Amino acid sequence: MHTVSNPPAPGRAVLPSGAEMAPPVAASPMVSFRGVTKRFADRGGKGEFIALAGVDLEVPKGAITGIIGRSGAGKSTLIRLVNGLENPTSGSVLVDGVDVGGLDETKLRGLRRQVGMIFQHFNLLSSRTVYGNIALPLEIAGLSRAAIKARVAPLIDLVGLSDKAGRYPAELSGGQKQRVGIARALATEPKLLLSDEATSALDPETTQSILDLLKTINRDLGLTVLLITHEMEVVKSIASEVAVIDKGLIVESGRTFDVFTRPRHETTRALLSGLPGTKLPDAITRRLKADGGTGDRIYTRLTFFGATAEQPLIARLMSELGAEVNIITGTIDEIAGEPYGSLVVSYSADPAVLSRAEAFYAQTGLSTEVLGYGA
Amino acid sequence: MAPDMLLALLWKALVQTVHMVAVAGLIGTLVGLPIGVFLANSGRGELFAAPMVNRIVGLIVNATRSTPFIILVVAIIPFTRLVAGTSIGTSAAIVPLTLATIPFVARLIEAAIREVDRGLIEAARAMGASRWQIVTKVLIAEARPGITLALTLTLVSLIGYSAMVGAVGGGGLGDLGIRYGYQRFMPEVMAAVVVVLILLVQAVQSAGDALARRFDKRNRQT
Ligand SMILES: Nc1ncnc2c1ncn2[C@@H]1O[C@H](COP(=O)(O)OP(=O)(O)OP(=O)(O)O)[C@@H](O)[C@H]1O
Ligand SMILES: [Mg+2]
Numbered sequence: 001m002h003t004v005s006n007p008p009a010p011g012r013a014v015l016p017s018g019a020e021m022a023p024p025v026a027a028s029p030m031v032s033f034r035g036v037t038k039r040f041a042d043r044g045g046k047g048e049f050i051a052l053a054g055v056d057l058e059v060p061k062g063a064i065t066g067i068i069g070r071s072g073a074g075k076s077t078l079i080r081l082v083n084g085l086e087n088p089t090s091g092s093v094l095v096d097g098v099d100v101g102g103l104d105e106t107k108l109r110g111l112r113r114q115v116g117m118i119f120q121h122f123n124l125l126s127s128r129t130v131y132g133n134i135a136l137p138l139e140i141a142g143l144s145r146a147a148i149k150a151r152v153a154p155l156i157d158l159v160g161l162s163d164k165a166g167r168y169p170a171e172l173s174g175g176q177k178q179r180v181g182i183a184r185a186l187a188t189e190p191k192l193l194l195s196d197e198a199t200s201a202l203d204p205e206t207t208q209s210i211l212d213l214l215k216t217i218n219r220d221l222g223l224t225v226l227l228i229t230h231e232m233e234v235v236k237s238i239a240s241e242v243a244v245i246d247k248g249l250i251v252e253s254g255r256t257f258d259v260f261t262r263p264r265h266e267t268t269r270a271l272l273s274g275l276p277g278t279k280l281p282d283a284i285t286r287r288l289k290a291d292g293g294t295g296d297r298i299y300t301r302l303t304f305f306g307a308t309a310e311q312p313l314i315a316r317l318m319s320e321l322g323a324e325v326n327i328i329t330g331t332i333d334e335i336a337g338e339p340y341g342s343l344v345v346s347y348s349a350d351p352a353v354l355s356r357a358e359a360f361y362a363q364t365g366l367s368t369e370v371l372g373y374g375a
Numbered sequence: 376m377a378p379d380m381l382l383a384l385l386w387k388a389l390v391q392t393v394h395m396v397a398v399a400g401l402i403g404t405l406v407g408l409p410i411g412v413f414l415a416n417s418g419r420g421e422l423f424a425a426p427m428v429n430r431i432v433g434l435i436v437n438a439t440r441s442t443p444f445i446i447l448v449v450a451i452i453p454f455t456r457l458v459a460g461t462s463i464g465t466s467a468a469i470v471p472l473t474l475a476t477i478p479f480v481a482r483l484i485e486a487a488i489r490e491v492d493r494g495l496i497e498a499a500r501a502m503g504a505s506r507w508q509i510v511t512k513v514l515i516a517e518a519r520p521g522i523t524l525a526l527t528l529t530l531v532s533l534i535g536y537s538a539m540v541g542a543v544g545g546g547g548l549g550d551l552g553i554r555y556g557y558q559r560f561m562p563e564v565m566a567a568v569v570v571v572l573i574l575l576v577q578a579v580q581s582a583g584d585a586l587a588r589r590f591d592k593r594n595r596q597t
Contacts, residue, residue: 083501085497085500085501108503109503109504109505110503111503112500112501112502112503113502113503115501116501117498117501119494119497119498121492121494123492123494123495123497123498124498125495125513125516125517126517126592126593127516127517127519127590127592128516136499136502136512137502137503139512140499140502140503140504140505140508140512141503168592169592170592170593170594184502188502188503194501
């Protein structure tokens, strides 16, 4: 199936020009990675392991940017460079224009107060209550007791834990712990929030509630969010920008909607194939041929987005082609807040039907992709 | 022996024991705790990375710990005289007791600190904490139940060790038991000493356990 559906295979239609638009580029990025490499000495001592092989990436201000990649791709290494938990072997990382590598210990600590971080395993102090955990970064920053109290109370409300302030982490669920983690990360009023697999230890429902919280924070506080994950679902649901990392290199980046609706790199496609509704049933894939003969049916993927996603196009297509149309699989979804639908249909490859279909696509601006022919 | 005389002897010995254990325990902890924190964080890539110093301190700690206590007492008599002004008596006995306590505490504290999840150090660094703040606000705070149990074990062991310093006229319960109970063959003194020691150890252990439990919020269920 790959040979048929992957560009530059013939038959792949071009998207409507509206979706081709470049993302609005903010004046100065919140984070820039410039030719960043990171090598780790092997355990043995002699050899070296290249975790990052030259990363160039800009993280725009005010947006939620996702970095996605498989396990071991170098995601954690990359994000840890941003707050100086790790230093690049070469290249530089700029946070709001400041080169992290050029900071002395004191200045680096100052920078870290402007950059919050949340973790997969929450990393809460078991000896401190919810209140105490959120207060910790403020104690570290040297705020007075009264000032701490004034800061922590609204944060506890923001993350919806007003009734749990005196509880210890052991008494909380995973989702509640991550809420504490988020409140703690926000305590010093940072301009950037880093998230290292913050939802990977949570069930889907809790994941969604945490993602909603991050979205709210991004929108209401104007906080830039940089998150890394191996889950496409996470990026799809909240990140407006995405970068795909593979073996220490950024292989693809851009607006999430563009990258997800027209993945160019193999890794992106592989990661996307995990999403429901994007994959054809194997039984059908096996039967498909690249060319049609007489009596064959054509299998076509219709992609809806922008204006086309909101019109009753399926019904119209059916009436246009008669009862011929067979729906194979489909999904209607949102990518980074934009409606998106994908539908695989089959109909007779009879020239008369095909020309009616073509006319319909041209008229409605539907994006189509011929997957193949079969019985 | 008359009961009131026995009681007076026991009381005096108990006070001496408590005196030795308290002073040696206190100084031993004050010195051993930072060494333990250092040992737990000075490996390669750790917070106070100094692998060479770590290895040297580790060697000294091991050497002191493997020297039998009674040999240590005798071997450091010149040093004891220098510090305590005398090599005989309770104050003199405190010197070798303290010296033996330091590496003991250091290793136990090291183990307790190593129990703390490394992710917490990472989180504290990400908050902009200094190394000192990481030690006080994270490592020691989180290891408090383990540290409490370590210090309890230290006190219990010290009570045992303190019985041996009769050799340098240190006095205390052990000394009383040996001199009266064994050398003068007064089994009732020996029995009384053993009972008091058992009660003392029990009290220390129960107090330590209770305290550690109060500090431990890791498995609290409601
Ligand atoms: N301190 C280190 N020393 C040696 N190798 C390291 C070190 N940290 C990371 N690596 C290696 O670098 C590679 C990238 O690691 P990294 O943690 O960045 O991956 P990741 O993309 O976050 O993976 P995961 O999704 O599993 O968390 C891995 O192969 C890892 O073994
Ligand atoms: Mg990782």
